[in-house]
Amino acid sequence: MVVLTKGELEQITLTPSAQRASSPPPPLAVVPEVDLSTAIDGTAAGRAAAARAVARACEDHGFFKVTGHGVQARLLARLDAAAAAFFALPQKEKEKAAGSPFGYASKRIGGNGDLGWVEYLLLGVTAAGAAAPPLPCCSFRDLLDEYVAAVRKMTCTVLELMAEGLGLDDHAAFARLVQASDSDSMLRVNHYPPRPEPGQVTTGFGEHTDPQIVSVLRSNATSGLEISLRDGTWAAVPADDAASFFVNAGDALQALTNGRVRSVRHRVMVSSARPRVSVVFFAGPPLRERLAPLQGLVDREGGRRRYRDFTWREYKTSAFRTKLAENRLGYFETAAAASS
Numbered sequence: 001m002v003v004l005t006k007g008e009l010e011q012i013t014l015t016p017s018a019q020r021a022s023s024p025p026p027p028l029a030v031v032p033e034v035d036l037s038t039a040i041d042g043t044a045a046g047r048a049a050a051a052r053a054v055a056r057a058c059e060d061h062g063f064f065k066v067t068g069h070g071v072q073a074r075l076l077a078r079l080d081a082a083a084a085a086f087f088a089l090p091q092k093e094k095e096k097a098a099g100s101p102f103g104y105a106s107k108r109i110g111g112n113g114d115l116g117w118v119e120y121l122l123l124g125v126t127a128a129g130a131a132a133p134p135l136p137c138c139s140f141r142d143l144l145d146e147y148v149a150a151v152r153k154m155t156c157t158v159l160e161l162m163a164e165g166l167g168l169d170d171h172a173a174f175a176r177l178v179q180a181s182d183s184d185s186m187l188r189v190n191h192y193p194p195r196p197e198p199g200q201v202t203t204g205f206g207e208h209t210d211p212q213i214v215s216v217l218r219s220n221a222t223s224g225l226e227i228s229l230r231d232g233t234w235a236a237v238p239a240d241d242a243a244s245f246f247v248n249a250g251d252a253l254q255a256l257t258n259g260r261v262r263s264v265r266h267r268v269m270v271s272s273a274r275p276r277v278s279v280v281f282f283a284g285p286p287l288r289e290r291l292a293p294l295q296g297l298v299d300r301e302g303g304r305r306r307y308r309d310f311t312w313r314e315y316k317t318s319a320f321r322t323k324l325a326e327n328r329l330g331y332f333e334t335a336a337a338a339s340s
């Protein structure tokens, strides 16, 4: 993997609160693991077991690891190599792909002053694949399309299992939103260079919840990701083996499930001697989609509805005005949820 030597990231001045010079890292998270192969090519009983495992992992943690997903290891290795080659380009070259909201950016996350020790490519995803700006790097663009197709398919399998495991009659309730030709999904490729000062820990990506239904994430087997547990403490996600994916529930799923699945707060802390590269597929609904807690799940709570209806466009407009760390879903809570 590539290390930036004299990049512009090194000129970021982060606030002292973004640094963690001496405090010990948080304990390791126990991340549930679901083997999708039993659902993809297994028996009905295997599928039912995988559905239960996905639903349990969602309800307990909102964060889990999937293996046996069927996405080819060769594709993942090629993507890692292409991402490393892109971020190793001279700054001027990378900036040819700069844009807002999509394209290359460094250190600025969103439009409200959030900074991190990160540079990234944010891409829209269309029915045909990744809507990338012209990228000054070889075959990156074609690979992104291939990757999006494979990961979207796997994400939809996970979402079908989730609906099944949560006991919904409509097993396509979540997956349909991501399969729609106008689904508002995105892909982000993040690069966190190692810190130049030994022992220094810096915020790579400040704490936040992801807006979409789920985010499906993998990295180059490098640590840094941390999740907030139900009691509010932080836990470090053990580095993955570069062949598995992590699934992270987002705000849209929390609303659709009437709060039964929690959108997991997470952040990336950078200390490692290795650069971290992560690739995140954000599976979102169409902008026009009206999201409301699913009736079957509201009924199970004695009719108590925790979120009011909102279109995905409304959520995004509202979230766009906030800082990264804010509780963006709070704005859509009903009085019943706020008082519970």
Ligand SMILES: O=C(O)CCC(=O)C(=O)O
Binding pocket: 188, 190, 205, 210, 217, 219, 225, 266, 267, 268, 278, 280
């Ligand atoms: O780099 C990571 O592992 C997580 C990044 C992240 O949370 C995001 O892009 O939303």
Ligand SMILES: [Fe+2]
Binding pocket: 208, 209, 210, 215, 266
């Ligand atoms: Fe995130």
